[in-house]
Amino acid sequence: MFDWNDLTFFLELARHGRLMPAARRLKVDNTTVSRRIAELERDLDTKLFQRCSDGFLLTEAGHKLFVVAEGIEQKMLSVPDLLGLPDGAEPAGRVRVASMEGIAAFYLSAKFAELAAATPGLVVELVTERHLINLTKREADISVSFVPPQGPRLRVRRAGEFRLALFASERYLTARGSPRTRGDLNDHDFVDYVDDLVAIEPVHWLLEVLKPANVVFRSTSMAAQQTAVASGAGIALLPLFSAKTNPALVPVLPDEIVVRRKLYLSVHEDIEHVGRVRAVTRFLSDLFIREAGYLNAF
Incomplete structure (x- = not known):
């Protein structure tokens, strides 16, 4: 019969895939984790991990044990709630x-x-x-x-929910002029996502406003788009929670263009x-x- 405590070592190594972060989480040294895993594999008479250059990968048997061990862990963690006991300590x-x-x-x-x-x-x-x-x-x-x-x-x-709005930099608006109507947007440059790499369609929010005729920069990263806009590249539709972090960004048609998610x-x-x-x-x-x-x- 295996030692139930070894499941804790097994779970941490399975989640991290490497000895050092697993040992750090368990507050032990690397050799202790390695030894406890070896003992668990010996007691169960099966190989749970495939050792490779990048770390530890679960075998088929390891995947099966992971499901069981994680279920045991969650039931143990939920015991106070199941028994209606008050929280005895700060969550950790x-x-x-x-x-x-x-x-x-x-x-x-x-x-x-x-x-x-x-x-x-x-x-x-x-x-x-x-x-x-x-x-x-x-x-x-x-x-x-x-x-x-x-x-x-x-x-x-x-x-x-959160709101999005069009933003540009003062530098860009000084050079190109500020749009006064939605129709004026057709004469401006835009920053947008890479069309074929949009994994979640609602994130491609600019299309809710218009399909821009002139996109001068695209990125899969919203942070990269915002940086490009702040540097004067063009106009982009950005969430208020991000645009507010950069004082170089100026709202464009804020009363007319309203998008929410x-x-x-x-x-x-x-x-x-x-x-x-x-x-x-x-x-x-x-x-x-x-x-x-x-x-x-x-």
């Missing part, structure tokens, strides 16, 4: 939040810094991808997205009541309500 541990690059870099990262200061035992890992992270496969614990993700046993709720907060029902996950979802829910004005008004 790692919570992985997935979101889009723009809102992660220009808004959420600063807010999570506030959360870290208030709850030092909580570590948020903010993951950004152009596509939606799969919560069902546990690629993340929580998702903040512009479209509701699909998947079995997901708790998805609308948590708020909803914010969805999602979590898998298996972990929604785990203390650390619940603390982050509550923080995000309260944040989007409290800062609705910042997200939607100039």
Whole structure:
């Protein structure tokens, strides 16, 4: 019979894929992790990891054990809630939040810094991808997205919304003139996404305003687009939460061009009541309500 405690070592190595970060999380040295994994494989008489130059990859048996071990972990973490016991301590541990690059870099990262200061035992890992992270496969614990993700046993709720507007730099507007009407936009240069690399169509928000005749710069990165606009490249449709961070950006036709996107907060029902996950979802829910004005008004 194997040692149940070895499952903790197994889970951390499976999640990180390398000895050093797993050991750091467990507050032990690399050799301890390696030894405990070897003992678990010996006790189970099966190979759980494929050792390679990049680290450790789960074998077929390892994938099967990962599903079981993670289920055991979540049930253990939810015991206080299932028994109706009061929270005995501040939430602690790692919570992985997935979101889009723009809102992660220009808004959420600063807010999570506030959360870290208030709850030092909580570590948020903010993951950004152009596509939606799969919560069902546990690629993340929580998702903040512009479209509701699909998947079995997901708790998805609308948590708020944000506004987008056209922005340019004073340098650009001085050189080219400020548009006075929507029709004037046809004579201007634009910054936009790369058409064939847009993974989530609602992110290609400029098309809701117009199909620009002259795009002078494209990028898959919203941060890169904003930097280009601030440098005088042209006009772009940007979220207020990001544009407000750069004083070089000036609104263009703010009363006429109004675009909004909803914010969805999602979590898998298996972990929604785990203390650390619940603390982050509550923080995000309260944040989007409290800062609705910042997200939607100039």
